[in-house]
Amino acid sequence: MSLLPLIIGLYVAAALFALAMLAQLGAARVRWRARRRLGAGHRLLWALVFLLTALLAATLATALHGYRRLTGEALVARVEARALAPQRYIVTLDLPDGSQQAFEIAGDDWQLDARVIKWQPRAVLLGAPPLYRLERLAGRWNSVEQARSNPPDVHALDEPGLLDPWRLQQRLPASLALIDAAFGSSAWLPLVDGGHYVVTLAAAGGLVARPADPVTAQALRDAGWPTP
Known part of the structure; x- marks a missing residue:
């Protein structure tokens, strides 16, 4: 279930309560000028209640938004496989x-x-985007003996640009104090003909690979892969 509607609802509620607080303050000012001290105090009390409620709603919305960022995943790639021959x-x-x-x-x-560059949680809460650089796509053998006798096909995917956060983190660690770790991450799944997969990057971890549709998930289960 997405938290986004609840977060938006809480922010809207906070704004409405803030408007209600302003209305109560205006009413209190009118009563104070009319020398209706008791009525003015009553309105000020309601203004305080609305203020606290608005702050509570905004705090809950911000906390849920931070949780959503910490548990969210960014799309890295969509993968499609088409068989040419057995194991190719x-x-x-x-x-x-x-x-x-x-x-x-x-x-x-x-x-x-x-x-992958992993941010510290406070940087994620502040909106720091996931940072990664794809390096390789390769084949993988289930049999260790086959892997020893058949070197895998390895394809380079990207070259470092002018602004490479990986190298920047190595050269200027003090300027990137919000970085928690820099590490390599891999994701792999069995190849099935017509298979569709999705690879994401978790804010608190590395690459995650999943089947992108029920047909691929069933094909993986038929191949003995434990897919939810």
Whole structure:
């Protein structure tokens, strides 16, 4: 269940209670000028109640928004596999920027590797975006013997740009004090013909791979992969 409607509702409620507080303050001012001290005090009391309620609603909304950011996942890639022959596939990557890359790989599984910058929780709450750099797409063999005799197909995916947060973190650690860790992360799943997968980056972790549709999930279960 998405928390977004509840968060928006709480912010709206906070705004309405704030408006109600202002209305009570205006009414208290009118009564004070009319020398109706008791009525003015009554309105001020209600203004305080509305203020506290608005603050409570805004605090709850902010806390839920922070929790949503900490538990949220950013899309890294959509993966599609098409069989060419036994243990040989065309794997297509659709990236969030709209670009698409296709590679031929051999193996039982596909594996995506990336370098990841993990922010400290307070940086995530402040809105720091997930940082990663895709590095490789490779095939993977289930059999160790087959892996020893057949080197995997490995394809480079990206080259560092002018502003590489990985290198910047190494050279200027003091200027990026909100960085918690810099590490490599991999995600892999079995290759099935016509399979569709999605890879995401968790704010508090690394890459996560899942089947993108029920057909792929069933194909993975049929292949003996424990898919929810």
